[in-house]
Amino acid sequence: MNPHLAPVEVPDTEALAHVQRLCDLPAPYTTGPEADALFEAAMAESHAWHAGRSDLFRSLLADTPKTPAPTVGAQIRTPLLHANFFKRHEVLSIPREEVFLHLTSSGTTGQKSQMFYDRWTIRSAQRMVARIFDHYGWITPDQPVNYLLYSYEPAPDLRVGTSFTDNYLCDFAPARHTTHALRHTGTGHEFDVHGTIDALRRYAEDGLPVRILGFPAFLHFTLERMRAAGMPPLDLPPGSLVLLGGGWKGHADRRIPKEDFYAEVTRQLGIPPERIRDTYGSVEHCVPYIECTHHRLHVPVWSRVAIRDTRTLQPLPYDRPGYLHLVSPYITSVPAQSVVMGDLASLHPGDSCDCSLDTPWFTIHGRAGVSRNRSCAVAAAELLKGMS
Numbered sequence: 001m002n003p004h005l006a007p008v009e010v011p012d013t014e015a016l017a018h019v020q021r022l023c024d025l026p027a028p029y030t031t032g033p034e035a036d037a038l039f040e041a042a043m044a045e046s047h048a049w050h051a052g053r054s055d056l057f058r059s060l061l062a063d064t065p066k067t068p069a070p071t072v073g074a075q076i077r078t079p080l081l082h083a084n085f086f087k088r089h090e091v092l093s094i095p096r097e098e099v100f101l102h103l104t105s106s107g108t109t110g111q112k113s114q115m116f117y118d119r120w121t122i123r124s125a126q127r128m129v130a131r132i133f134d135h136y137g138w139i140t141p142d143q144p145v146n147y148l149l150y151s152y153e154p155a156p157d158l159r160v161g162t163s164f165t166d167n168y169l170c171d172f173a174p175a176r177h178t179t180h181a182l183r184h185t186g187t188g189h190e191f192d193v194h195g196t197i198d199a200l201r202r203y204a205e206d207g208l209p210v211r212i213l214g215f216p217a218f219l220h221f222t223l224e225r226m227r228a229a230g231m232p233p234l235d236l237p238p239g240s241l242v243l244l245g246g247g248w249k250g251h252a253d254r255r256i257p258k259e260d261f262y263a264e265v266t267r268q269l270g271i272p273p274e275r276i277r278d279t280y281g282s283v284e285h286c287v288p289y290i291e292c293t294h295h296r297l298h299v300p301v302w303s304r305v306a307i308r309d310t311r312t313l314q315p316l317p318y319d320r321p322g323y324l325h326l327v328s329p330y331i332t333s334v335p336a337q338s339v340v341m342g343d344l345a346s347l348h349p350g351d352s353c354d355c356s357l358d359t360p361w362f363t364i365h366g367r368a369g370v371s372r373n374r375s376c377a378v379a380a381a382e383l384l385k386g387m388s
Contacts, residue, residue, distance in 0.1 A: 004171065012049075016046075018042040022329065025302070027303060028132045038303065043329045050337065056091050056312050057079070060081070071304055080293040083282065092333065093334065099117070101122050117291060117331075119333075120178050121334075124277075128286075143174075144174045146202075147177070148181065148196065149179065149181065151167075151215065153180035154184070157216040169243065170294075177199075178246075181214070197231075209240045209241070212243070213241065213242075214237060215254075216278070236270050240270075244278045262276045277290055280364060285303075285341075286298070292353065296355065296361035300359070305324070305347060307321070311361050313340075322345070323343075324364070344366055346363050347361075347362045
């Protein structure tokens with residue numbers, strides 16, 4: 001068995017039996033009544049788990065809700081916690097000695113979400129990623145690749161979630177060579193645009209597939225700089241893959257429409273559109289959302305997504321924009337199984353996408369309002385200042 005797909009055991013096999021069964025489902029986009037019933041039972045177990053270990057969640061579950069609209073199952077309430085809550089509070093459902101990993105959401109300054117994971121939580125989230133990669137045929141243990149990472153070069157005490165994720169994604173194909181675009185200087189990180197362009201040139205000649213991971217703004221900036229320098233397009237080897245994450249937060253003035261951006265990547269690097277995918281995720285909710293071949297963020301079987309009205313927090317129907325509400329029972333370390341994000345999004349029925357997947361999908365429309373809180377993408381975007 002591929003080690004990334006190996007079994008992982010919940011902390012309590014009796015109390016979390018349905019959580020185990022749900023997270024053990026191998027097909028990432030399974031649908032149907034049985035999957036829905038299993039998800040509902042797993043959420044009930046997750047609520048009981050956190051209510052017994054977190055005073056905060058126990059009080060939320062006991063309160064009469066102002067918005068009594070369930071997201072999963074007619075009998076399963078989903079108390080809401082906003083992602084910003086975790087920027088100001090550390091709330092655990094496990095003893096600190098059971099913390100396996102500690103990550104933050106932001107870059108070098110600003111308020112950070114402090115998220116703590118036990119071994120089950122982070123390993124089950126990683127297995128979700130592996131199953132989606134396996135679904136798309138992206139686990140290639142016999143095919144070495146070259147990596148270009150538009151994320152932070154590892155450094156002592158660096159706990160940024162995106163850096164951890166991108167380095168984990170390098171485990172699915174053996175690395176011949178790896179280049180980090182955001183180089184560690186000893187006091188921080190700087191965007192090495194010239195080193196990045198040199199790496200792309202070398203990789204184009206090397207003959208091995210190239211995997212480009214990380215913030216889209218940096219890839220866009222690289223392509224702009226190549227055009228400004230009069231460089232001809234490169235033809236990266238067949239099998240190359242672009243997997244983006246982190247959004248354009250903090251650099252909206254340079255954002256271009258997704259279709260134009262993907263066309264730019266295809267034109268200048270020779271990577272076909274179906275091998276260019278965006279992703280969505282956060283340290284507060286580690287379930288992976290990865291675009292299909294038609295570039296829709298489909299909801300995997302291990303989670304559910306709702307859209308909440310920005311005034312009333314009532315759930316909205318398909319195609320209406322509001323706060324993105326993410327639900328999953330996988331997390332046992334922190335009561336973050338029902339999180340309202342700061343992103344505006346809309347949800348769409350599965351059959352409205354022309355790909356083969358049946359699960360609903362969502363579109364991110366941007367951040368809700370203006371906040372002093374900075375995500376890792378915001379911090380990274382600031383590194384671009386002065387580069388153009």
